[in-house]
Amino acid sequence: xxxxxxxxxxxxxxxxxxxxxxxxxxxxxxxxxxxxxxxxxxxxxxxxxxxxxxxxxxxxxxxxxxxxxxxxxxxxxxxxxxxxxxxxxxxxxxxxxxxxxxxxxxxxxxxxxxxxxxxxxxxxxxxxxxxxxxxxxxxxxxxxxxxxxxxxxxxxxxxxxxxxxxxxxxxxxxxxxxxxxxxxxxxxxxxxxxxxxxxxxxxxxxxxxxxxxxxxxxxxxxxxxxxxxxxxxxxxxxxxxxxxxxxxxxxxxxxxxxxxxxxxxxxxxxxxxxxxxxxxxxxxxxxxxxxxxxxxxxxxxxxxxxxxxxxxxxxxxxxxxxxxxx
Amino acid sequence: xxxxxxxxxxxxxxxxxxxxxxxxxxxxxxxxxxxxxxxxxxxxxxxxxxxxxxxxxxxxxxxxxxxxxxxxxxxxxxxxxxxxxxxxxxxxxxxxxxxxxxxxxxxxxxxxxxxxxxxxxxxxxxxxxxxxxxxxxxxxxxxxxxxxxxxxxxxxxxxxxxxxxxxxxxxxxxxxxxxxxxxxxxxxxxxxxxxxxxxxxxxxxxxxxxxxxxxxxxxxxxxxxxxxxxxxxxxxxxxxxxxxxxxxxxxxxxxxxxxxxxxxxxxxxxxxxxxxxxxxxxxxxxxxxxxxxxxxxxxxxxxxxxxxxxxxxxxxxxxxxxxxxxxxxxxxxxxxxxxxxxxxxxxxxxxxxxxxxxxxxxxxxxxxxxxxxxxxxxxxxxxxxxxxxxxxxxxxxxxxxxxxxxxxxxxxxxxxxxxxxxxxxxxxxxxxxxxxxxxxxxxxxxxxxxxxxxxxxxxxxxxxxxxxxxxxxxxxxxx
Numbered sequence: 001x002x003x004x005x006x007x008x009x010x011x012x013x014x015x016x017x018x019x020x021x022x023x024x025x026x027x028x029x030x031x032x033x034x035x036x037x038x039x040x041x042x043x044x045x046x047x048x049x050x051x052x053x054x055x056x057x058x059x060x061x062x063x064x065x066x067x068x069x070x071x072x073x074x075x076x077x078x079x080x081x082x083x084x085x086x087x088x089x090x091x092x093x094x095x096x097x098x099x100x101x102x103x104x105x106x107x108x109x110x111x112x113x114x115x116x117x118x119x120x121x122x123x124x125x126x127x128x129x130x131x132x133x134x135x136x137x138x139x140x141x142x143x144x145x146x147x148x149x150x151x152x153x154x155x156x157x158x159x160x161x162x163x164x165x166x167x168x169x170x171x172x173x174x175x176x177x178x179x180x181x182x183x184x185x186x187x188x189x190x191x192x193x194x195x196x197x198x199x200x201x202x203x204x205x206x207x208x209x210x211x212x213x214x215x216x217x218x219x220x221x222x223x224x225x226x227x228x229x230x231x232x233x234x235x236x237x238x239x240x241x242x243x244x245x246x247x248x249x250x251x252x253x254x255x256x257x258x259x260x261x262x263x264x265x266x267x268x269x270x271x272x273x274x275x276x277x278x279x280x281x282x283x284x285x286x287x288x289x290x291x292x293x294x295x296x297x298x299x300x301x302x303x304x305x306x307x308x309x310x311x312x313x314x315x316x317x318x319x320x321x322x323x324x325x326x
Numbered sequence: 327x328x329x330x331x332x333x334x335x336x337x338x339x340x341x342x343x344x345x346x347x348x349x350x351x352x353x354x355x356x357x358x359x360x361x362x363x364x365x366x367x368x369x370x371x372x373x374x375x376x377x378x379x380x381x382x383x384x385x386x387x388x389x390x391x392x393x394x395x396x397x398x399x400x401x402x403x404x405x406x407x408x409x410x411x412x413x414x415x416x417x418x419x420x421x422x423x424x425x426x427x428x429x430x431x432x433x434x435x436x437x438x439x440x441x442x443x444x445x446x447x448x449x450x451x452x453x454x455x456x457x458x459x460x461x462x463x464x465x466x467x468x469x470x471x472x473x474x475x476x477x478x479x480x481x482x483x484x485x486x487x488x489x490x491x492x493x494x495x496x497x498x499x500x501x502x503x504x505x506x507x508x509x510x511x512x513x514x515x516x517x518x519x520x521x522x523x524x525x526x527x528x529x530x531x532x533x534x535x536x537x538x539x540x541x542x543x544x545x546x547x548x549x550x551x552x553x554x555x556x557x558x559x560x561x562x563x564x565x566x567x568x569x570x571x572x573x574x575x576x577x578x579x580x581x582x583x584x585x586x587x588x589x590x591x592x593x594x595x596x597x598x599x600x601x602x603x604x605x606x607x608x609x610x611x612x613x614x615x616x617x618x619x620x621x622x623x624x625x626x627x628x629x630x631x632x633x634x635x636x637x638x639x640x641x642x643x644x645x646x647x648x649x650x651x652x653x654x655x656x657x658x659x660x661x662x663x664x665x666x667x668x669x670x671x672x673x674x675x676x677x678x679x680x681x682x683x684x685x686x687x688x689x690x691x692x693x694x695x696x697x698x699x700x701x702x703x704x705x706x707x708x709x710x711x712x713x714x715x716x717x718x719x720x721x722x723x724x725x726x727x728x729x730x731x732x733x734x735x736x737x738x739x740x741x742x743x744x745x746x747x748x749x750x751x752x753x754x755x756x757x758x759x760x761x762x763x764x765x766x767x768x769x770x771x772x773x774x775x776x777x778x779x780x781x782x783x784x785x786x787x788x789x790x791x792x793x794x795x796x797x798x799x800x801x802x803x804x805x
Contacts, residue, residue: 010758013751026745028658029632029644030651030706058649097637098644127637 032095037149040116041105041139048075050139051082054149073143079119096126100153104134109202134181134195147188155189181205204292213288216240216253228276234258247310251285254317274318282314327419333364333436340368355387360394364436373429375448382410382446383431400438412445424502449473457559465601469559474504474578480561481508485568495526498534508574515571518766522573522586537577537584546765551729554765556588563597587765591773591785593726599788607788614722621719622733625662626741626749628712632658634745650706659742661705665713
């Protein structure tokens with residue numbers, strides 16, 4: 001009886017395991033087509049979604065170069081259909097889990113990312129942590145280049161330590177989100193910026209100081225250089241709050257900076273530097289808000305309430321760290 | 327069967343019994359002073375020393391001048407004529423046969439029904455040497471031999487203690503194998519001793535030629551692949567086990583001594599751990615635990631990663647495995663199973679062949695056949711590496727090899743069906759099974775989760791001697 005009771009505990013465990021997975025999900029390595037990257041776009045000429053999949057060609061791997069890649073291209077009326085057509089192009093099951101990057105074409109960004117995001121989020125075989133990148137080229141142009149998603153990813157990941165950030169697939173209900181944006185030149189990725197999406201459509205491209213202001217206001221201050229008339233300072237840390245009262249936006253921000261000024265012993269000099277920083281940040285922040293609120297339907301920081309702002313009251317409290325050269 | 331007072335009749339009885347046994351010698355004796363005093367010495371040639379028979383029995387009886395004047399001649403012969411240190415009066419036919427095959431001389435005096443057994447044993451055995459399978463780098467070099475007397479002597483030399491108990495049993499209805507149960511009174515729990523005593527007494531089998539038969543007959547879980555009795559050829563290891571409150575069972579004819587109870591953590595302990603610095607001893611022990619995990623789980627994890635959860639593989643490893651598996655005709659499961667069988671055949675072949683040929687065979691098998699199999703795309707390189715590493719780790723724990731094979735195979739099949747969930751399920755089943763085993767009132771996993779701080783020092787690591795507990799509480803509650 002005791003033995004039956006013990007087996008009685010094991011059987012549900014086996015059934016639970018069998019429910020979790022099964023032989024049906026078996027895709028044996030060596031018998032799969034490994035996808036290393038995807039390029040999703042919308043062809044305005046043909047009014048169809050354009051999907052380019054970069055696959056690792058194992059048969060050529062040993063004979064040619066270790067990174068020899070093949071690009072498969074499909075057109076379809078829907079994103080689902082595009083992926084379905086892609087599966088028909090290869091003889092073995094597609095494997096997406098080691099894909100490095102999903103690049104979103106310019107036309108797709110303008111139409112809407114929603115159908116693409118919807119498909120990507122619904123597919124269990126596509127990891128939700130694959131980085132998304134927006135670009136200013138089309139899928140057709142991407143097909144013509146020698147660029148590979150792996151190379152692009154490696155270049156972006158190298159820059160990631162500085163100011164560039166790779167973001168995962170955003171949630172469908174996000175009113176706004178920011179994705180990294182890249183431009184291509186002859187030597188691969190040439191220009192990097194950030195694209196602000198509102199209601200899944202591209203609204204604004206941040207570059208340089210705009211991007212730093214955006215990060216300061218979202219409490220993700222990067223360790224970056226900021227220019228003031230007295231010289232360069234390094235932004236270290238920022239804690240900001242935003243309060244909207246009627247048509248006035250109150251911004252309070254405590255910011256820690258590190259300066260490269262030679263003479264910081266004098267309190268007067270330090271106060272002057274603080275003033276310069278405060279003035280510069282206030283000016284840039286005000287300009288940032290005025291420019292963005294002029295764009296219709298923008299959901300800045302995920303909220304459309306900022307579109308009614310008329311006055312901006314900035315209060316920057318700057319703390320200068322003293323561990324500088326004297 | 328009863329013996330007669332007539333010498334000739336007794337001779338006839340024995341000649342009838344041993345008519346087809348040419349090694350039984352019948353030596354007629356007549357006293358030189360009184361030719362009516364006749365006797366016969368019956369012994370097994372080879373088991374007795376020829377010189378000892380002459381010195382202990384033949385010469386003293388033949389030349390003794392005063393025997394003829396004695397009233398109780400048998401008693402006088404036993405006490406004053408025969409020279410051996412061990413002379414007993416035999417009471418039964420079974421005892422007589424047992425003594426004869428143990429190397430005693432059966433001495434019948436004419437006119438007396440009861441024979442004498444005179445110890446003139448000449449132990450024909452190999453000398454004490456280091457056990458081949460349990461070599462020690464720095465520890466003692468002595469190992470048990472096939473003679474139980476020598477083995478008990480080796481034990482007594484290490485445990486000069488009046489509390490050392492050596493209880494004798496005779497097992498095997500046909501072999502009458504002498505078996506000894508050794509323990510230290512006061513350290514070994516009386517319940518444990520009583521239980522083993524009962525279990526040994528209950529054994530009813532025709533032949534006992536090896537202690538492993540006893541181990542299987544007294545096993546707590548007869549169908550479990552895990553051992554519940556330890557086995558060693560090293561007297562120092564047995565002495566240590568006795569000091570921990572365990573019981574040793576020795577049998578004549580085998581150098582293997584079993585110890586009871588055997589708990590799971592003992593698989594990972596080696597005598598060498600105590601002969602070397604505790605840092606190195608601890609590292610060796612941790613490596614054994616690691617080897618166990620690798621031997622059981624590595625092939626299954628590989629299979630789960632290749633068939634189901636490819637996400638857990640790093641990118642470069644994924645490409646490498648995918649490339650090497652590209653032209654292999656067998657599925658990953660079949661590939662591993664086939665190569666495991668091949669590996670075990672290779673191991674069995676090299677173990678059964680003479681050592682020099684065995685080594686050559688292993689090298690030829692591993693290198694040439696492995697290389698050819700890869701070149702012919704019969705098997706992929708990662709599979710060979712997995713099987714080889716797993717096989718090597720099995721050899722780190724020779725006592726657990728059988729259990730490792732079964733566990734590895736079971737988890738491999740589960741992993742091939744349901745991936746990583748199969749590995750988890752297999753691990754759960756193994757843990758449940760181990761937790762279910764009770765050996766002589768002690769949980770099999772008892773030492774793996776010690777309740778006292780002190781006992782931790784000798785489980786996962788080999789702590790310094792000053793911290794090691796000399797006696798285990800749960801085995802020697804009385805002490």
